[in-house]
Amino acid sequence: MSFHVSLSKGASAAEGEGGGFIAPGPGSFDLPPVFEVAGFDVTKPMLLVVLSAVLILAFTYAASRKQAMVPGRLQFVGEGVYGFVRNTLARDNIGSEHFMKFVPYLFTLFMFILVNNYYGIFPFLQFPSFSRIGFVIPLAIISWLIYVGTGIWKHGPLGYLKHATVPSGVGGPILILLIPLEFFSNILVRPVTLTLRLFGNMFAGHLLLILFATGGAALLQSGNALYSGVGILSFALGIGVSFLEMLVMFLQAYVFTLLSSMYIGEALADEH
């Protein structure tokens, strides 16, 4: 794990005399089980994922329940998020004919990613669930199934294969080169990039935050006045990075949902 090693090297330079500091690495994401159910380890991110479903359902239900013509604050926020996903992400990409079928999925997806991402900066919880790749893979697979399924429903199995792999307006021998490439990029790579984009951002962001926090703490405790100053700087930077992370957390939820709806829209399109 070269990533881990380089981080350790960077940290060891700042290590105090007593030297107990272990820089955070990929291992920081393997949390010990909170408890065990029937032989399965239940970890903090698992609890967080379950909690997120409860929170999302409670919030969206409370916001949508009243159905007031003039919305209150909660309903206004709920409608804002729902309207954003419905109109900007779903309708604009899928088209007004079929988009309503996909709104429940896209809205759930967006809220699920958003809440689980923001765990990363929420005090005490402080762990973005999607820095565990196991939680991301199912979402990417579902998105893949939906857009491939939609394409097959619209064009038929062979029709969709042609639709997805043969670029319009291209003919002749160049297709021998293009068809495998298109198949590769449109059918195989998309779920992988969806997964890695979300996972990588959350993983790296969280690593950065714990590095600034634990590193800052170690420097402060080192007893050296100069190191303590750097430690305070590290905390300050950590706060700055937190704000950056807030943006990234929203953006990743947005991008994942946006790409999912774009893929669906593309599968539904009549021409490329």
Next chain:
Amino acid sequence: MNTAIQAATEEAHNPLVPVVSEIVLALIVFAILFFAIRKFVVPNFEKTFAERTQAIEGGLSAAETKQAEADAKLAELEKQLGDARHEAARIREEAKEQGAQIIAEMREQAQAESSRIVEHGKTQIEAERQQAVTSLRAEVGSLATTLAGRIVGESLDDDARQGRVVERFLADLETATPGQN
């Protein structure tokens, strides 16, 4: 905390390798959440959106109806006003015509009256003149005969003679100085 991290670091597994239980959990949780949202949340939002759109459109169409009504009423009032103006103009025109007619009639009447009065005056004057001439003629005759009688010293009482004399005298008088009587 440090020890926990340390322990975890030692057996750090590749973060790119998923844990199966997490995949299963995410699938289950996401599926439950998806169905719950599809059943309980999305219809509510959609209903609110639809109702709001309808309310706004209803308000707009109501406003449009009101506007159209107001426009119709305004047009009607303007038409009435125009009619009234037209009527007023017509009445004024009529009155003018009538006035002119009345004036013309009056003038005619007055003229007729005046000419009648003048005519009447003329005839009266003529009659009076005639009367005066007649009486004057008798007077002058008797006067002249009396005078002549006195001058001549002879009674001219003989009527026939007297009449002849007077006639001659008057004829002479008229031929001699026609404009002086």
